Amino acid sequence: MDLKTPLYDAHLKAGGKMVSFAGYMLPVQYKDGGVIKEHLAVRNQVGLFDVSHMGEVVYEGKDALANLQYVLTNDFSNLEIGRVRYTLMCNKNGGVIDDLLVYKCSAEKYLLVVNAANREKDVTWMKQHLFGEVEFSDQSDRFVQIALQGPNAKEIIGQLTKEEEIPKKYYSFVEDANVGSVSCILSRTGYTGEFGYELYCRPEDGLKLWDLLLKSGQKYGIIPCGLGARDTLRLEAGMPLYGHEMTEEITPLETDLSFAVKMNKKEFIGKQAILDKGEPKITRIGLQLTERGIAREGANIYFNGKKIGQITSGTMCPFINKACAMALVEKGIVEIGSPIDVEVRGKKITAEVVAIPFVKK
Amino acid sequence: MANTAEMKFSKSHEWVLFDGDKVRIGLSDYAQDQLGDIVFIDLPDEGDEVIKGESFADIESVKAVSEAYSPITATVSAINEELMDSPELINSAPLESWLIEVEGVEEIEDLLSADEYKKFCEESEEA
Numbered sequence: 001m002d003l004k005t006p007l008y009d010a011h012l013k014a015g016g017k018m019v020s021f022a023g024y025m026l027p028v029q030y031k032d033g034g035v036i037k038e039h040l041a042v043r044n045q046v047g048l049f050d051v052s053h054m055g056e057v058v059y060e061g062k063d064a065l066a067n068l069q070y071v072l073t074n075d076f077s078n079l080e081i082g083r084v085r086y087t088l089m090c091n092k093n094g095g096v097i098d099d100l101l102v103y104k105c106s107a108e109k110y111l112l113v114v115n116a117a118n119r120e121k122d123v124t125w126m127k128q129h130l131f132g133e134v135e136f137s138d139q140s141d142r143f144v145q146i147a148l149q150g151p152n153a154k155e156i157i158g159q160l161t162k163e164e165e166i167p168k169k170y171y172s173f174v175e176d177a178n179v180g181s182v183s184c185i186l187s188r189t190g191y192t193g194e195f196g197y198e199l200y201c202r203p204e205d206g207l208k209l210w211d212l213l214l215k216s217g218q219k220y221g222i223i224p225c226g227l228g229a230r231d232t233l234r235l236e237a238g239m240p241l242y243g244h245e246m247t248e249e250i251t252p253l254e255t256d257l258s259f260a261v262k263m264n265k266k267e268f269i270g271k272q273a274i275l276d277k278g279e280p281k282i283t284r285i286g287l288q289l290t291e292r293g294i295a296r297e298g299a300n301i302y303f304n305g306k307k308i309g310q311i312t313s314g315t316m317c318p319f320i321n322k323a324c325a326m327a328l329v330e331k332g333i334v335e336i337g338s339p340i341d342v343e344v345r346g347k348k349i350t351a352e353v354v355a356i357p358f359v360k361k
Numbered sequence: 362m363a364n365t366a367e368m369k370f371s372k373s374h375e376w377v378l379f380d381g382d383k384v385r386i387g388l389s390d391y392a393q394d395q396l397g398d399i400v401f402i403d404l405p406d407e408g409d410e411v412i413k414g415e416s417f418a419d420i421e422s423v424k425a426v427s428e429a430y431s432p433i434t435a436t437v438s439a440i441n442e443e444l445m446d447s448p449e450l451i452n453s454a455p456l457e458s459w460l461i462e463v464e465g466v467e468e469i470e471d472l473l474s475a476d477e478y479k480k481f482c483e484e485s486e487e488a
Contacts, residue, residue, distance in 0.1 A: 028424065029397055034452075035423040036398040228397065228424055292445075294401055294421045316400040316423050323401075345403075345419065345426075 005052035006144050006206040014224050022116035024053040027226040038229035039236075039318040042192050043359070045221030046150030048213055049230055051198070052206070055119035055140040060109045063132030068102060068110060071129050071269055073252060075262040079104045084171040084189055088252045088260050089122065090270025094277060095248035096255070098122050099240070101189065105175055111185075113145075115242050129269065144206030148213055149196030149233075152220035157197055159216050161186065167197075180212040191230065193237025193359055235324060236317040238286060238356030244297060244313045245284055245326055251277060255328065256284040282309065283331040286356035287340060289323040291349040295342040301327055302341040302348070308333050311342065317358055324358045325351075365456065370478035371432035376456060377472060383438065384466060385459040388420065388429060391482045393455045396422040399448045404440045404460060411435060411461070413468045418460055420451075432470045435463035 002025045011018065015031025027050070029035050041047045059067055068076050074087035081104050089097045098118040103111040114122045123138050130136055148156060157166055160180035167173050173187030184201035201209050214222060231241070240246055245255050251274050252261045263271065289295060295314040300307050314325030325342070334340060334353045341348040369377045374392035378385045393399065401421040411417040411431035418429040439462040444450060450458045473481060 034398050036400075039423075232423055292401060293403070294426070296426060316421070318398075318423070 005050055006203045007050045007052065007210050010207055010210055011050065011224070016224070016226065019227070021227055022053050024116065026050065026053060027224070029226040029228045030224055033223055033225065033229075035226075035228035035232060036318045038223060038225035039232050041221060041223045042150045042194055042225060042229065042233055043319045043361075044151070046148065046152040046156065046196075046217055047192075047225035047229065048210070048217065048222055049147040049149065049225050050210070051145045051147050051230075052143070053116035054145050055114040055116060055122065055138070056143050056145075056200070057112045057114065057123060057126065058109065058137050058139050059112070059134055060137075061132075061134040062108060063134045064108050064110055066132060067130060067134050069265060070131075070267060071126060072100075072102070073261040073268055073270065074102070075265050076102060076104070076110070081106055082167070082172055082174070083169075084173055084187060086171075086260050088246070088257060089125065090252065090268070090274070091125075091248055092269060092273060093248075094251040094270040094273035096242070096246040096250060096252055097125055097248060099242055099246055099257075099260075103173055103185070103187070111139075118242060142202065143200045144203050144209070146199045146201075146206070146210060146213065147190055147192075147196065148199065148217075149190045149192040149194050149225075150222075151195055152217070152222070153194075153196045155220055156213060156217045156222070157186070160212065179209065180216070182209045182212065184209065191237075191239060192233040193239065193357055193361075194233070231313075232315050232318060235313050235315055235326070236319055236357070236359045238326070238358060240284070240326070241313060245328070250282075250328070251280065253277075254280040254282045281331055282328050284312070284356075285327055285329055285334065286354050286358060287325050287327060287342070287351045288354045288358065289325075289342065289349060289351045290339075291351075293342075293344050293347075293349045294323045295325040295344055295349070295351065299325075300343045301329065301351070302343070303334050303338060308340075319359050322358070324354075326356065365475040368456070368475060369472035370475065370481075371430070371470060371472055372481060373430040373432070375429055375432055377432055378459070382464050383462055384433060384435065384464070385462050386429075386431065386433070387459040388451055388455055389478070390455045393452050396420060396424070396427060398423045399451045402444055402448045402451070402460070404444075405437050407437055407439060409437045411437060411463060413470050421448075429460060431463075432472060433463060433466055434468040435466040438462050438464045
């Protein structure tokens, strides 16, 4: 039986088409919206997402940092309080267990935001590798998470929040912000490639915050957005998605996420396996179809008649109005501008290798 | 607005409109609503044969690809070229946006009236 987020009834009321996703019933799109309209609202005005399905875990204690340094690939030794950092968590073979965000709340307290579908797997793995003086807790049920994304997000937050409680830098947060009398973590993060915020509040305040943001955002063109637009936005922004561009069989280097892997750290799970593998033989590329059609996940791609890899995600990107895709291919064969073929349901259609992100704003 | 009273519907969510020897086939309003924003369609060529119960078109929405199934065995006499450049017309006017026109009908599956189809969709929703 799928779980309902505290905003479930609000979605139904707004005409949300509910689908089962990562154990939750969530809106894929809304009746008055649709993926394209919701996508464009985020690019041009502002959109609101219920992302309460994401998981939140906390490491607290003297050895919290040491634990993160060991279990995650990025380096948190120089992370400042109030800042956020993207990281990966690898298995012993160097494959990716999950990608996540780490929020530094204090010298001894870190909040981690993990993918909903991976939450149980992550929690088990993290618990298995705890050491020293640290308290670990899964606090996912204590948060409603709402994403306010789009160029007008700043005006809406500005109306509801004191200036000093608004995080200014990208990937920074305020732990005890007051947004229209709702106490929440307010962070300058998002998964759309747009300016925006993510807000974490108590479940009992979730509906109030949701309604408040929608009401305050009315004059700025806000609309609620579903999972459909979230996926097209992230793809257009070239952001990898777990299970597509990342899996337990692929190392972060092979999917072009080496920026989140600090090989000069003394030790972390997966480091030795990544070292042993040597230079990655595959890489992640972006491509745009030059012929009509859409390339979906799993489609084979060819260069000069030779199969070089597979699409990992693909869709029609509404803002640039082009069919785009990400793919994992053999390294060193194609470059930006290379013409390639994508096999879509038995037919080969032409495409071109392009830079990621697809949308440039 | 198309007159649904003259239309017949398949359980795989296509509409069929008979006009003498010619028959037009499109996607039902229910189907387009389920698919969401349609961004690409791949139709057969004129002269191709479509077969009852078999797929004749790929319909791509932003969400996913799905297929349209022919309720009729016949030969394609025309395709709706307008949809090639504007597939979103299926969303805005599904009952006017025919996909293909066929002739030389050999076989037709049992089709539903508009009322029967509406009931069928409601029952599928509840199931």
